[in-house]
Amino acid sequence: MATEKAIFAAGCFWGVEAAFRQVEGVQEVTSGYSGGHTEHPGYREVCSDRSGHAEVVQVEFDAAKVSYDRLLDVFWQIHDPTQVNRQGPDVGTQYRSAIFHLTPEQETAAKESRERAQEGLKRPIATEITQASTFWPAEEYHQRYFEKHGFVGCHIPEFK
Numbered sequence: 001m002a003t004e005k006a007i008f009a010a011g012c013f014w015g016v017e018a019a020f021r022q023v024e025g026v027q028e029v030t031s032g033y034s035g036g037h038t039e040h041p042g043y044r045e046v047c048s049d050r051s052g053h054a055e056v057v058q059v060e061f062d063a064a065k066v067s068y069d070r071l072l073d074v075f076w077q078i079h080d081p082t083q084v085n086r087q088g089p090d091v092g093t094q095y096r097s098a099i100f101h102l103t104p105e106q107e108t109a110a111k112e113s114r115e116r117a118q119e120g121l122k123r124p125i126a127t128e129i130t131q132a133s134t135f136w137p138a139e140e141y142h143q144r145y146f147e148k149h150g151f152v153g154c155h156i157p158e159f160k
Contacts, residue, residue: 002063003027006071006106007034007132009054009098010079011087016057018146019078025066030058031138034100041136046094055094058135068106072113075099081114082123097125100132107131 010016013031020029033041036053046053059071079087081097099114101107110129118125137143 003060004063004068005102006059006061006068007056007100007102007135008059008071008075009035009056009096009100010075010081011055011095011097012090013055013057013138013142014146016055016078017144019074020057020059020071023061023066023071023074025064026059026061026071028060030060030135031142032056032058033094033136033138034133035098035130036133039134039136043139043142047092049092049094051094053094053136054096054098055138056098056100056135058137068109069113072099072110076113076117081117081125081127082121084126097127099127099129100135101129102132 008016017029017031020026033046033053034056036051038045038051041051041053045051046055061071079097085091085093085096087095099110101110107129114125114127114129
């Protein structure tokens with residue numbers, strides 16, 4: 001089994017995590033923080049807009065069952081990539097749209113997918129595509145948040 005990782009930022013990580021968990025071939029999704037300049041950030045620090053980190057999910061997937069390109073398709077579908085530093089009512093750089101690539105192949109695939117996604121949009125995509133930095137897992141109470149609390153707070157399309 002060829003396990004790979006991907007890191008995506010698409011607004012509040014609770015809904016993003018729940019969406020990726022639905023994708024066949026995804027083995028684990030962990031909410032966390034990345035893209036900033038502080039070590040071991042916590043939720044309060046990230047929300048202060050001073051850490052530079054985004055709320056992200058790290059997706060571990062079986063590359064024999066689901067491709068990185070498929071994960072990119074899901075990424076574009078679950079949020080509005082034209083919004084700058086926000087998703088819906090959540091505002092701040094921590095809610096920015098970003099793809100943090102772990103390999104040169106992921107970078108190429110992300111840029112090509114962004115071009116395809118742009119074709120169907122009137123406004124320009126604001127998603128940053130950048131080299132991944134350290135992934136910091138979020139506090140335990142953020143993991144599987146919707147499952148723990150028995151609700152869905154964001155529109156989450158079904159992905160199988």
